Amino acid sequence: PKIVAVKGMNDLLPDASARWQWAEHRIRDLMRRYGYAEIRTPIVEPTALFVRSLGEVTDIVEKEMYSFVDAMNGDALSLRPENTAGVVRATVEHSLLYDGGKRLWYCGPQFRHERPQKGRSRQFHQFGVEALGFVGPDVDAEVILMCRALWRELGLMDGRDVRLELNCLGQPDERRAHREALVRHFEAHADQLDDDAKRRLHTNPLRILDTKNPAMQATVDAAPKLIEHLGEASRAH
Numbered sequence: 001p002k003i004v005a006v007k008g009m010n011d012l013l014p015d016a017s018a019r020w021q022w023a024e025h026r027i028r029d030l031m032r033r034y035g036y037a038e039i040r041t042p043i044v045e046p047t048a049l050f051v052r053s054l055g056e057v058t059d060i061v062e063k064e065m066y067s068f069v070d071a072m073n074g075d076a077l078s079l080r081p082e083n084t085a086g087v088v089r090a091t092v093e094h095s096l097l098y099d100g101g102k103r104l105w106y107c108g109p110q111f112r113h114e115r116p117q118k119g120r121s122r123q124f125h126q127f128g129v130e131a132l133g134f135v136g137p138d139v140d141a142e143v144i145l146m147c148r149a150l151w152r153e154l155g156l157m158d159g160r161d162v163r164l165e166l167n168c169l170g171q172p173d174e175r176r177a178h179r180e181a182l183v184r185h186f187e188a189h190a191d192q193l194d195d196d197a198k199r200r201l202h203t204n205p206l207r208i209l210d211t212k213n214p215a216m217q218a219t220v221d222a223a224p225k226l227i228e229h230l231g232e233a234s235r236a237h
Contacts, residue, residue, distance in 0.1 A: 008122030026153045027107060027127055034146050036103040036129055041086035043109065047076040049085050064112040079111035087130045101133030137237045170226060170234040179205060181224040189219045 005011055012020060031038070047067050066079040080086055083106050096102050107127040114120060129146070131139045144166070148158065156162050169175065182205040186193060193201070194216060197208045209220055 006122070008120075010121055010123070023154060024107065027105075027150065030146070030150055030153055031105045031129075034103070034142070036105040039087055039090060039104045039106055040108070041080070041083065041090050041106065043080055043111075044077050045080055045086050045089070047078040049089055050078055050081060064114050066111050066113055081112050082110055083108070083126060083128055084130060088132070091130075091132055097133040101131065101139075103129070103131050105129045140237075168227065168230060168234060168237070170230045174229045174231060174234060175226070178224060178226045178229040181229065182206065182208070185223050186219070192216060192219045 028038075047065070050065060065081050068077060069075070070077055087104060087106060091097060091102065091104075105128065108125065109123050110126050111123055113122060129143060131143060144164070148164065151158065151162050158164065170178075183201060186197065186201055186205060186208060190198070190201075192215070193208070194211070194213050197211060197213075197216065200207050208216075209223060211217075211220060
């Protein structure tokens with residue numbers, strides 16, 4: 001039988017590669033202007049890196065990672081589902097912050113074993129930045145403005161093609177308070193939760209907010225918001 005590409009992993013043919021090079025050139029040029037240095041981490045990492053950093057009961061870890069045991073030595077390995085964990089691992093492993101904060105960027109393939117559909121591939125490419133070792137809101141504002149600058153470099157217009165949405169994760173105790181409020185809210189509306197939501201209720205209630213089930217939308221819309229649990233310092237940030 002004819003051998004074809006793995007489903008959800010697509011070839012980049014010459015007629016398309018020129019467009020990719022155009023976008024990558026603009027990304028690289030913008031990163032240079034903002035003083036961000038490129039970091040390239042391995043595509044394969046220890047599975048424990050993602051289980052610890054992303055949480056054992058997230059969809060990525062539960063269902064979407066390409067994980068396997070190395071038959072040569074028994075190591076548990078995974079194709080990276082995202083790049084932040086690998087960048088942080090490399091930063092710690094190589095003591096990159098010994099002389100101060102670092103501005104880093106990456107671009108490359110990531111892998112998730114989700115159902116292939118329009119706009120989603122099992123091998124997809126992601127560009128991102130990590131500003132590590134900085135305190136205060138200044139670096140957040142820098143990254144947001146840099147993102148807007150990239151949109152404009154690529155010909156995307158705010159309000160027409162893209163929309164900027166801001167969020168704040170707050171402090172660990174504020175996130176815990178929000179999580180507890182979410183659990184109480186969903187427990188009070190347990191009869192409106194589907195099986196997926198019931199399974200996540202006490203393991204990862206935040207994922208319930210991502211539901212695509214229209215029957216649950218009103219319950220999700222009425223759920224407590226994280227911003228309601230932010231303290232003075234987080235609001236000031």
